[in-house]
Amino acid sequence: MNRATYDGLESRFKVQYFNSIVGHKNVCLIGTKNLENQSNLAIFNSLVHIGSNPPLLGVIFRPDSVERHTYENILQTKEYTINLISEKDIAAAHQTSARYAREHSEFDASGLNPTYIDGFHAPHVSSSPISFGLILKENIPIQVNGTNLVIGEVQWIKYPEEIISSDGFADLTQAGVVGCIGLDAYTQGTILQRFEYAKPDKAPRIKP
Ligand SMILES: Cc1cc2nc3c(=O)[nH]c(=O)nc-3n(C[C@H](O)[C@H](O)[C@H](O)COP(=O)(O)O)c2cc1C
Numbered sequence: 001m002n003r004a005t006y007d008g009l010e011s012r013f014k015v016q017y018f019n020s021i022v023g024h025k026n027v028c029l030i031g032t033k034n035l036e037n038q039s040n041l042a043i044f045n046s047l048v049h050i051g052s053n054p055p056l057l058g059v060i061f062r063p064d065s066v067e068r069h070t071y072e073n074i075l076q077t078k079e080y081t082i083n084l085i086s087e088k089d090i091a092a093a094h095q096t097s098a099r100y101a102r103e104h105s106e107f108d109a110s111g112l113n114p115t116y117i118d119g120f121h122a123p124h125v126s127s128s129p130i131s132f133g134l135i136l137k138e139n140i141p142i143q144v145n146g147t148n149l150v151i152g153e154v155q156w157i158k159y160p161e162e163i164i165s166s167d168g169f170a171d172l173t174q175a176g177v178v179g180c181i182g183l184d185a186y187t188q189g190t191i192l193q194r195f196e197y198a199k200p201d202k203a204p205r206i207k208p
Pocket residue numbers: 027040041042043044045046047060061062067068069070071094096097098099100180182183184
């Protein structure tokens with residue numbers, strides 16, 4: 001596929017094709033609540049690790065050509081949650097991508113239950129295996145296509161203790177967390193092998 005052929009693709013095919021061919025992705029639900037106490041939940045697959053110290057996560061928001069409730073609520077309240085998705089919740093999670101009116105909470109529409117951590121404004125998903133509470137740190141406009149990279153600093157993490165190994169590794173396969181391909185296919189992860197820290201003078205060493 002050269003660039004001229006790509007540019008000539010039918011627009012919906014192009015979106016499916018380029019969203020999926022770039023690889024397996026993480027997928028999450030972002031929970032927010034505006035200053036009128038209206039909660040909101042929506043699915044995102046552009047979650048990216050920005051750094052561990054301090055713990056930072058980024059999400060890409062599409063251009064604000066239509067109402068973007070999650071984006072607006074984050075800018076308004078500076079607080080939001082990122083919730084990884086459990087296998088049993090994939091249909092409900094997918095449904096949160098529908099364009100509901102601002103007054104209609106996707107928590108109600110999808111049947112996913114909101115829950116709160118004391119002192120934190122934004123709701124998280126009670127059935128999510130792993131949730132993060134974040135405060136907004138930076139909102140970076142991406143000039144080339146009008147999207148925005150929103151970076152938040154993690155304030156708390158909720159997770160099942162038993163998935164954390166003695167070296168700090170979180171085995172998400174034990175928590176039933178799903179990933180995705182493109183915008184409509186949800187996947188299950190499998191660990192093939194863990195390896196020791198790679199060194200130029202050593203062959204790959206399998207982690208016991
Ligand atoms: C699997 C999947 C991944 C998505 N990822 C993103 C994303 O990374 N960024 C984005 O702006 N929209 C993404 N969307 C679209 C939003 O979910 C959709 O625009 C939603 O209506 C936003 O809701 P809100 O207006 O309540 O924030 C994704 C949709 C699906 C189904």
